[in-house]
Each structure stands twice: as structure tokens, then as C-alpha cells.
Amino acid sequence: MRAMRAHQFGGPEQLRLEDAPEPQLEAGQVMIRVRAAGINPADLVRLSGRLGTPPLPYIPGTDVAGEIERLGAGVRGLEKGQRIFGRAVTGGYAELACLPAEEAIPLPDNLSFEEGAAIPIPFYTAYHALHNKAKVSSGETVLVSAGAGGVGVAAIQLARIAGARVMTTVGSHEKAERVAELGAHLVVNYKVQDFVREAQNFTDNKGLDVIIENVAADNLAKDFLAIGAAGRIVVVGTGTGKAAEAAFPVFPALMKDVTILGMSLINAGSAIPEMARILSGFFSEGKIKAVVSKSYQLMQAPAALEDLLAGRVIGKLVLTP
Numbered sequence: 001m002r003a004m005r006a007h008q009f010g011g012p013e014q015l016r017l018e019d020a021p022e023p024q025l026e027a028g029q030v031m032i033r034v035r036a037a038g039i040n041p042a043d044l045v046r047l048s049g050r051l052g053t054p055p056l057p058y059i060p061g062t063d064v065a066g067e068i069e070r071l072g073a074g075v076r077g078l079e080k081g082q083r084i085f086g087r088a089v090t091g092g093y094a095e096l097a098c099l100p101a102e103e104a105i106p107l108p109d110n111l112s113f114e115e116g117a118a119i120p121i122p123f124y125t126a127y128h129a130l131h132n133k134a135k136v137s138s139g140e141t142v143l144v145s146a147g148a149g150g151v152g153v154a155a156i157q158l159a160r161i162a163g164a165r166v167m168t169t170v171g172s173h174e175k176a177e178r179v180a181e182l183g184a185h186l187v188v189n190y191k192v193q194d195f196v197r198e199a200q201n202f203t204d205n206k207g208l209d210v211i212i213e214n215v216a217a218d219n220l221a222k223d224f225l226a227i228g229a230a231g232r233i234v235v236v237g238t239g240t241g242k243a244a245e246a247a248f249p250v251f252p253a254l255m256k257d258v259t260i261l262g263m264s265l266i267n268a269g270s271a272i273p274e275m276a277r278i279l280s281g282f283f284s285e286g287k288i289k290a291v292v293s294k295s296y297q298l299m300q301a302p303a304a305l306e307d308l309l310a311g312r313v314i315g316k317l318v319l320t321p
Contacts, residue, residue: 001022001094002017003093003298004017004319005057009049009056012302015047015093028072028101029098029099031069032064032068032069032098033068034092034095035320035321036113036114036295036320037061037093037319038061038316038317040150041237050244061092063118063120065113068080071101072098072101075101083106083113087124102273105280106280108283109284111290122149123154125151125265126151129234133232133263134210135232137162140165140209141165142166142209142210143208144168145168145213146170147175148314152214156182156183157287159212167185167198168187174314186202195222207256210231212236215239217245220235221246224252227256232261292318296320298320301319
């Protein structure tokens, strides 16, 4: 098969399109013909070697959509040729990839493969953050930072479905227009507006109930000024290309009884099938949509990752092997 592989850790420039052995299909897995693979910030982190050191040569990529090529031993309820999406256990930047059968989710008929590849990490993260961590309820106020990113696009829509009033931050007028179309009640351009002041205005000076923080390296200190009493801050990322450190003011955290919650889908495996079932229903009913910013050929993976790093994305970037 053809795949984008890195023979040493580093940046996107390490990736090369080359022939690679087919992945080994294990019991309880399915092998798919990859029709689209999603680009995630975590791909950059793993490629750099800062999130474990997978064996070299390394094929990045987690989010995939395609058709089932083969079924591993013991797999029931799925069939060859079926369209599915999910999280790969082998590299997704390739023509073939393997998934755990329980995470091989039938792709709704109204979605393309590119849209399917835009679902797993962003929408699972957003759902887990809002419902399993923050336990958001109808009528609450929610700030989604980096609203034009993959997780941001998902969180805005899911917060609206939950009945929340949604505020989000973006870095350009174009992005502001696009996320407003997704249902955000208030869109703040953080480059020219103070999101803390805007949050206080949005909540009549009560402070926000929930913050879904995608850029903790830049925002965490201000989050404790924007949050309200007994508010919940869910940290889902430091920000693409940002250092993995952040500081916060202790006094506001104490006086407001703020709860700060960290999360990673690495620890959410048992919750994935149920989240996927709920999300698939939302997609089938047209209640939410996967936003694909741009598609690239497989050999263009380095350019796609550079665009992600530079913030040239609204929603999701995908590769199409």
C-alpha cells in the first residue's frame, strides 16, 4: 500500500509518500480501504515525538472513513464493503488502516467520506467535554475557545443542541461569519476584543457557567476571570503548536469555587461507542454537520499539517488517499 511515513521524528517535512507493508489485522478489528483521513493537532505532536515514541517508520493519522476490506476474527455485525468511520489503531495517512470493531461506526448515508473523517476526534472530544465532564444543562452559558477549529465547530453545535447559550472566540472576520452560521450566539474576535469583558457582558456580569478551553497556553489565566461562581473549565488542549504549560490566578479559582477538568480521549475508550451512536443520530437527522475546510491528496499531508499549524482552517482538513 501507499502511505505517508516518517523515518525520524520532527515536523511535517519528515513525511514521505512511499510503499509500506499492509497493517496487520488482529482479532476484534476491521481493515478498511481509507477514502478520507482527518488531520488533527495531535498528529503534529505524535510526529514530533513529544507524545510517546511510536516505532519508526511512523504513519500518522487517527480519524478515518472508508469501506471495510476485511474482518478480523470474532467480528460480528459488520460486513465487507460497508461504509464506516472511526479511530484507527494503525496510521490513517495510508490506503489501508485497522480499527477496533466496536469503534467502526456505520457512516450515515447523508455524509461523504470526507465528512466522516471529520467526526471522530473533534466530535468525541466536544461531546465528552460538554456532557461527561462539564455536564452542561439547558440555559447555561458556554464559552468555546477557538471556535473555528475542529473541536470548536463541534462544541458550538453540541452546546446549542443541549440548550446552552454559546459564546465563542475566533481570530478573523471570515471565521466569525462561519461560526455564527453554526449557531453561536456571540462571536468574539480575540485579536481586537477582550473576551473576558465580552463574557461579562454576555452573562450580565454573572460569569460563564462552562468554558471548553482549546488554547489553555494562552487563555487559562483569563478563563478564571471570565468564569462565574461554581463554573467548570474543561481543558481539552494547549493550542496547536503551543507549549504544554499554563498558569492561572489562584484567588479567583478559590473565591468562585471553580472546577477545572482535564480530559483526553485516551481515557475515554469505554464511552466512545455510546457517544458515536448519539452523534450518528444527530448527523442522520441533520441536527449537526461536519465542516470540511479543505481536502488534500495523500502526498500533500505536509502542506495540510502546515496549514493546520498556521490556523488556515475552519473546521477540519482531510486527506483523500
